[in-house]
Amino acid sequence: MILLLPSCVLGQYSYGTTGLLHMPTADMQKDKTFLFGGSFLNKNMTPSPQWNYDTYNYYVNITFFPWLEISYDLTLNQGKPGKYWPKRTWGKFVNQDRQFGARFRLWKEGWYYDWTPQVVFGTNDPGSHERNGGGKIIIDDDHNTNHYTRFFLAATKHLTFEGVGEIGAHVALIYSREDNNYFTRPAFGANFELQLLETDKWQKWVNGLNLMGEFDGEGINVGASYKIWRDNINVIAELHECKYFSGGIYFKLHLR
Secondary structure, three states, X not given: OEEOOOOOOOOOOOOXXXXXXXXXXXXXXXXXXXXXXXXXXXXXXXXXXXXXXXXXXXXXXXXXXXXXXXXXXXXXXXXXXXXXXXXXXXXXXXXXXXXXXXXXXXXXXXXXXXXXXXXXXXXXXXXXXXXXXXXOEEOOOOOEOOOOOEEEEEEEEEEEEOOOEEEEEEEEEEEEEEXXXXXXXXXXXXXXXXXXXXXXXXXXXXXXXXXXXXXXXXXXXXXXXXXXEOOOEEEEEEEXXXXXXXXXXXXXXXXX
């Protein structure tokens, strides 16, 4: 039996938001869901030239309403040779970059017709103050200190096979203003979460494994997440460009 049911996958651990690995999707968490987590980030998946070294991040994320998700992500910075960093800080994590993110659901999956996908508009690190002062909020990376800036429109559709698992298909249009990496491109990906009938112990252990693959507008990434304990403790791992490892852990609480 084939069912059409929504599910949600937290990925995008470099942004602290819901999605696949690096590309956004239209998945939304349940209303009043609170998330917090942290990750190891390979230097090849962080904005360059700000991070030319492996780093870490941590984040909080809350879905205030079924149609609104807000995130706050902090990525650790090392001191580097130059006028801003004393020599004693070089190569040490002494600062952190901050970024906000927001996602708005424009259309719910299955509204009016079963075949309609869910549609979400979102942004990460949309703007910050000018480097030269004045307090003006801008998105031009030549004059400010935001490094993860992007805007996106994403659509997602799920297909559930009872007793087997669920497939999610995702497409997005991304307008990127990340450091020295400006582009407007499509992205697409898919995930498959195992939901086997639990007639034996091994089926119980593999349920919650979620396999993911994507083209994020720049390259192909593969990875997986796994629910260690129900949906409250989850781990996620990625091979960025199919070769650079990053991964993390996040905790999920439903506040009602």
